[in-house]
Amino acid sequence: MDQTGIKIEDLHLSFGETQVLRGVNLDIRPGEFFAFLGPSGSGKSTLLRAIAGFGPTPQGRILIGDRDVVGLDPWKRNVGMVFQSYALWPHMSVRDNVGFGLRERRVPAKQIRDRVDAALDLVGLAHLADRMPNQLSGGQQQRIALARTVVVEPEVLLLDEPLSNLDASLRVQMRRELLHLQRKLGLTTIFVTHDQEEANTTSDRMAVLDGGVIQQIGTPQELYDRPANLFVANFLGTANIFEGRVEIDGDVARFHTKTGEVLTIPASGNLDGSNVVLRPQNISMTQAPEQDALKGEVLHREFLGSQIRYLVKVAGAEIVVDQSHSAGRDWFDPGAQVHLVANTSSAVIL
Numbered sequence: 001m002d003q004t005g006i007k008i009e010d011l012h013l014s015f016g017e018t019q020v021l022r023g024v025n026l027d028i029r030p031g032e033f034f035a036f037l038g039p040s041g042s043g044k045s046t047l048l049r050a051i052a053g054f055g056p057t058p059q060g061r062i063l064i065g066d067r068d069v070v071g072l073d074p075w076k077r078n079v080g081m082v083f084q085s086y087a088l089w090p091h092m093s094v095r096d097n098v099g100f101g102l103r104e105r106r107v108p109a110k111q112i113r114d115r116v117d118a119a120l121d122l123v124g125l126a127h128l129a130d131r132m133p134n135q136l137s138g139g140q141q142q143r144i145a146l147a148r149t150v151v152v153e154p155e156v157l158l159l160d161e162p163l164s165n166l167d168a169s170l171r172v173q174m175r176r177e178l179l180h181l182q183r184k185l186g187l188t189t190i191f192v193t194h195d196q197e198e199a200n201t202t203s204d205r206m207a208v209l210d211g212g213v214i215q216q217i218g219t220p221q222e223l224y225d226r227p228a229n230l231f232v233a234n235f236l237g238t239a240n241i242f243e244g245r246v247e248i249d250g251d252v253a254r255f256h257t258k259t260g261e262v263l264t265i266p267a268s269g270n271l272d273g274s275n276v277v278l279r280p281q282n283i284s285m286t287q288a289p290e291q292d293a294l295k296g297e298v299l300h301r302e303f304l305g306s307q308i309r310y311l312v313k314v315a316g317a318e319i320v321v322d323q324s325h326s327a328g329r330d331w332f333d334p335g336a337q338v339h340l341v342a343n344t345s346s347a348v349i350l
């Protein structure tokens with residue numbers, strides 16, 4: 001099947017007086033698994049629904065393939081959408097639920113049977129074709145909702161928090177299945193979630209939204225390692241942020257914190273900014289003084305299994321330091337005076 005890309009150009013959308021999308025630009029590649037990630041109310045669902053054709057008509061362009069679909073009815077867009085609530089028809093069997101869209105399209109009965117069987121096979125539930133929805137688990141219902149969506153062979157698949165109603169372990173299993181299915185079908189897919197682990201583990205690339213504006217687009221790793229601004233740095237994982245200023249001295253750069261500590265940083269990356277961002281695992285902690293170390297005091301300790309997370313008072317701030325845990329390794333106690341050495345090659349200046 002030919003794969004379809006999606007291009008969004010300068011999209012604005014309001015509910016009455018309330019502006020919800022403010023100039024969204026996006027280029028989703030054919031066959032890509034793309035996530036919209038952001039806090040509640042950031043506009044993720046509104047953007048997805050605008051692509052599907054639900055909600056107020058936006059200003060700007062939404063190209064699915066080379067067709068501008070703004071103003072087009074949802075059923076003319078050839079998109080498949082899966083919602084958080086599975087929305088299966090309770091009075092229809094699994095087979096009839098999955099075949100519903102094909103019957104609407106007046107596909108011949110024999111073909112419907114074959115395509116429904118193939119779709120049920122795809123989600124591994126062929127043996128449940130004759131059950132009613134209330135005889136299925138949540139995970140099975142969500143798989144049926146997926147089968148019902150892909151059976152009509154949409155050009156793009158839109159998923160609005162499809163795993164939110166499932167318990168934690170099933171979510172992990174289902175997100176793998178979802179990716180597997182997407183790869184098998186090669187279907188350009190957009191996945192809305194507020195769960196960064198879900199976005200990180202499934203998407204080829206993602207867009208982080210806040211306040212109806214895309215803050216950054218990239219692979220999960222790019223966004224985590226090289227956030228473009230403090231919002232993205234804070235939203236994706238834990239970020240330690242020191243305020244201060246950069247001084248360049250020949251081919252060396254130094255970051256002077258507000259409280260007078262100095263971090264030597266590589267002079268190669270961006271040096272324009274008044275914050276340095278360091279992830280908790282890029283700081284190591286020792287009791288012995290080391291060159292370029294910051295002095296701190298351990299305030300709190302949490303055992304997380306593979307890691308020990310310390311809250312440390314340093315440079316006028318409280319920061320988080322993660323040290324990997326292995327059996328027999330000594331821990332620092334609250335109150336301990338420690339020295340912190342930052343892996344400054346991972347530091348980001350913003």
Ligand SMILES: Nc1ncnc2c1ncn2[C@@H]1O[C@H](COP(=O)(O)OP(=O)(O)OP(=O)(O)O)[C@@H](O)[C@H]1O
Nearest residue numbers: 015018020038039040041042043044045046047194
């Ligand atoms: N039908 C509506 N009428 C008025 N305002 C709306 C409507 N739907 C959404 N909004 C507003 O638009 C903003 C974005 O909502 P949206 O549902 O897109 O956010 P979201 O990022 O998907 O959040 P969540 O993760 O909570 O679903 C919110 O401020 C919301 O209150």
